[in-house]
Amino acid sequence: MFTYTLRRLLFAIPTLLIISFVIFALLDLAPNDPTGDLPLTIPPEVREQIRASLGLDQPFFFRYLYWLQQFFINEPLNIFERLTGWQIGDGDRMRVLSWATRSPVVDLIVQRLPQTLWVVGLAYLFGVLIAIPIGVISAYKQYSIFDQVGTFLAMVGYSVPTFFTGVLMIVIFSSYLQWFPSVYDTNLVITDFSSFLQQVKQMALPVTVLALFNASQITRFVRASMLDNLHQDYVRTARAKGVKEKAVLLVHVLRNSLIPVVTVIALGVPTIFSGAIITEQIFRVNGLGQLLITAVQGADIPLVQTLTFIFAVLIVLFNLIADVLYGILDPRIRYD
């Protein structure tokens, strides 16, 4: 298992390098421009100077190598310096700077992480917590009213886009009932019970929208996996031995059914970090998803490049984790 993990990690290095090159090339080939959003009153000569000051007048390959140096050498050294307080060299290293804000990309990401983890992460957790019991009951009582209603809701939740449910929630709960705010306040600090309540209130709508979406996806997996297992021979054997129905269901069937579900959940974790672009935009959560979409619109290439590359790292990593988990959960699977 250990050698397998090590081998996979080593394989990840060339994979990620190729990914980073492909992202960089794609962004470079895309016909948008960082000065495209500026007012037309800014004359072309000035735009040319702005482009030059961003380093866009350099050849493509040079810019790619420069980014590699900034991302793989300068940024880690900077983090190391900050953590330890030591200084390596003169400490004057060019960091990956966003073109729109002219500030270090890594700082932007660190600033955005809390709200994304809170809202999208919590929605994922709630989604899982809702999905498993519903999936279990739906499968156990297949074709019952509960199953029909659950399947219907899951289908609705899965097929109705979040930009619709999000706006619908705002119209009902913010505009009409005025229970919850429609704009997320990223400056809110929890100090006492009332500010905690406020945080819960402002998270309620975006978390609900996303949790419903996540739950409807996962609940289908749970139900299908449970149904597969319920008809297995070992279930009949357990029942024949006189094991209580509750134990059959929750100990034998559920545990075995969760094996594929756990991998699905693990593979979904990177999407938490990539944020929920649409939902964040609707509720102005301004997390990583919103950061990415504004960067894409503004042709902020260093920011898009760095963010997408970090997502790529997470996806590669969680693929590995899912595979390893599979081996741990299911003793029949061995990689060595």
Add this chain to the structure above:
Amino acid sequence: MKNLKLLLAGTVAALAFAGSAAHAERGTDGDLKILFWQAVSTMNPYLSGGTKEVYASSMVIEPLARYDEKGELVPTLVTEIPTVQNGGVAKDLMSMTWKIKPGVKWSDGTPFTADDVIFTWKYCIAPDGGCAQAAQYEGVKSVEAPTPDTIKITFTEPKPYPYSAFVGAQSPVIQKKQFENCVGAKAPGCTSANFGPIGTGPFVVKEFKPNDVITLTANTNYRDAAKPAFASVTLKGGGDAASAARAVLETGEYDYAWNMQVEPEILAKMVAAGKGKLETAFGTQVERINLNHYNADPALGAKRSTKEAGPHPSLSDPAVRRALSLAIDRSIIVEAGYGAAGKATCNIVPAPAAVASTKNDSWCLKQDIAAANKLLDDAGWKKGPDGIRAKNGVKLSFLYATSTNSVRQATQELVKDMWSQIGVAAELRNASASVFFGGDPASPDTFQKFYADVEMYTNNFDGTDPEKYLAEWLCDKVPGPANGWQGQNIPRYCNPAYDKLVGELSKTAELDKRATLAKQLNDMLTEEGAHIPLVHRGSVSSHSLKLAGVKMNAWDSELWNVADWSRAK
């Protein structure tokens, strides 16, 4: 007469004083909540020329003089506006002198001096800095301080309209002490200064979260001890225009929201909720259709839309250009896409009133299908079996490009339908705004390349003087491979008589004569069909009924008088 004016001014001042007496204390009105659906990226407008950055920073850093809501210059950090009459502008128009108001302080308590003004100029013209507002300092030879409180700007050539450097929200003064080590290539590295510039304005940056939210507090060193009425400002960014409008007009969570680009009927419904209102101000934005004067046939490959391609086979006919304009019903376009934020226009310089021509309104503002058809019939464009006019094998069928935007696509559909009534076909195309306006010379879809027969977008000019803007239609400003597609004469219009008249404008100083010349130039462009002006666009913002003092301004930052805003009692 003069006495009467003085008396009136005195009365106005007394009234204003009485009005502000009710809240004549700084920081008594709590938090002002502003929503910009396009989030602010930096507080340094010299590093980003975006409108949102210019507006946000205008609460913190100020120019020497700014435009009020009527487009008139008002002094902010100086005692008066220099003119030739008061001796502030030299008779030969080669220099001007500003006099700093005594006692102005930066928010850190240090005095504001002429040195800071000189530094600001040096900061923006430094090589490798990529200063986004460099155009504001064009033609400035030197900035000096003959005495510590006067600033003398010398120009490279006579400047009949000298108000550009240090005027308006685009060129505010920054503090020398703070930015001294951030000049040129070092500018982007000064993150904390760029995010929190020290200024003379009513507010100070407390916390800046790029592309998210800015927290500002009242400047304790602000020159008016009674202002600002608000103790703090929260400027939140992100989302979309419709939900920003909702947060002000329906849920009442925010006091002010900028740039309400929302369908008119949706806005009307939100206003009906009774929590807020819309403010519209008309500046110089005009949505126009440019007519390509060069051949844009794709068969010409890289030569299309350049001089080598030759004149356009059909659009070079003046009758066709005039007919295309006559066929358009501008009022329907305004009603469908702009509502209160648009007015039908036939001018490319629609404002200020002094330079807005009315000469072509009689024939151009009204749709006249019959006249358009007759014009084309007389010019020999005959309808073919498919209903499309043609002459010598050239069909009146145009590729019509614009940027991706729901209002623009709706307008395209309307215009296509109107043109079909005179036997003109149109093929519609749109490109993402960041591509269309991006100016990448490698992309075939930019508005500069104009690989289409007609294209539609909005442009405007800063401030109130159109000289520089009207110079965009000079023959030598035509974009092409030779200048890297970097010209501003997008329609490729070229008329030596026009060039001559622009030269005359650049030498004329009297305001009346300048206005007459500007009108002539504007009329020439409309009459000769360089383009078809469609809609004079206003800026629309919304504010809560609980907010008082908003004076919507299209000539400067919308937040230009945020120091005077207060909580409605």
